Amino acid sequence: KHLDLMAGIIVSKLPSNAWEGKVLPGALLKVYATYPMSMSLSGGKLRGVLVNASLETPQKWLDWETPLDEQCRSSLSIMSINSVSGQQQMIIDVTKKHPLIAIKHLKIIADVLSNDAEVRQINDVEVRGRHCGKYELLFAQNEFGGSVQVKVLHWGTTFTEALWLSALDIIASFPDEVIFTCGCKMGLHLVLNLYIKLLVIQGDIGGAQNIKR
Numbered sequence: 001k002h003l004d005l006m007a008g009i010i011v012s013k014l015p016s017n018a019w020e021g022k023v024l025p026g027a028l029l030k031v032y033a034t035y036p037m038s039m040s041l042s043g044g045k046l047r048g049v050l051v052n053a054s055l056e057t058p059q060k061w062l063d064w065e066t067p068l069d070e071q072c073r074s075s076l077s078i079m080s081i082n083s084v085s086g087q088q089q090m091i092i093d094v095t096k097k098h099p100l101i102a103i104k105h106l107k108i109i110a111d112v113l114s115n116d117a118e119v120r121q122i123n124d125v126e127v128r129g130r131h132c133g134k135y136e137l138l139f140a141q142n143e144f145g146g147s148v149q150v151k152v153l154h155w156g157t158t159f160t161e162a163l164w165l166s167a168l169d170i171i172a173s174f175p176d177e178v179i180f181t182c183g184c185k186m187g188l189h190l191v192l193n194l195y196i197k198l199l200v201i202q203g204d205i206g207g208a209q210n211i212k213r
Helices: 002-013 023-034 044-056 058-063 069-081 087-097 099-116 161-172 188-204
Strands: 130-132 138-141 147-150 158-160
Touching: 002 023, 002 044, 023 044, 023 058, 044 058, 044 099, 058 099, 069 087, 069 099, 069 161, 087 099, 087 161, 099 161, 099 188, 158 161, 161 188
Parallel strands: none
Antiparallel strands: 130 158, 138 147
């Protein structure tokens, strides 16, 4: 209650706009980073102040550690290994209650997706839950004058559908006031570029059925 009272007093002292560059919004953002579960975000003006303060100093906001950051990192790490582990819902819970904190982890989501689409081994396509588009058979001449069949695999030829769908659900769970503002400075473009790249590659190699969902 004391924290909410303090936040309310600070917000009431700020104008509705043109407060950028002032000290109080940044200080309020730092307090929120330290005690996120203790600060009520029901007030629209308070949410707006925090969002805009994070946009003023995006790198500081990314660097500041909050009590929920480790939970987000841990959930994403588990999700990268087991995409049906239920970690997706845990992250979505954070995006709904504390979207400003969850948005800090878009670059980790991008790393998880990028690593998933890497070909780790030749029989990667046989792993359950992974999809693979196939090139037409290629043949190369060997040193003895004969020919050998070549299987071409590179980034984007294989991917785990459940993981990529889960990441989309997480992105869609962010409120518009955060994803379309802070997202632009905190890695949303990296995530979206990966989806576009994957769609193009799967389309090029005949994997349209793998991306129809």
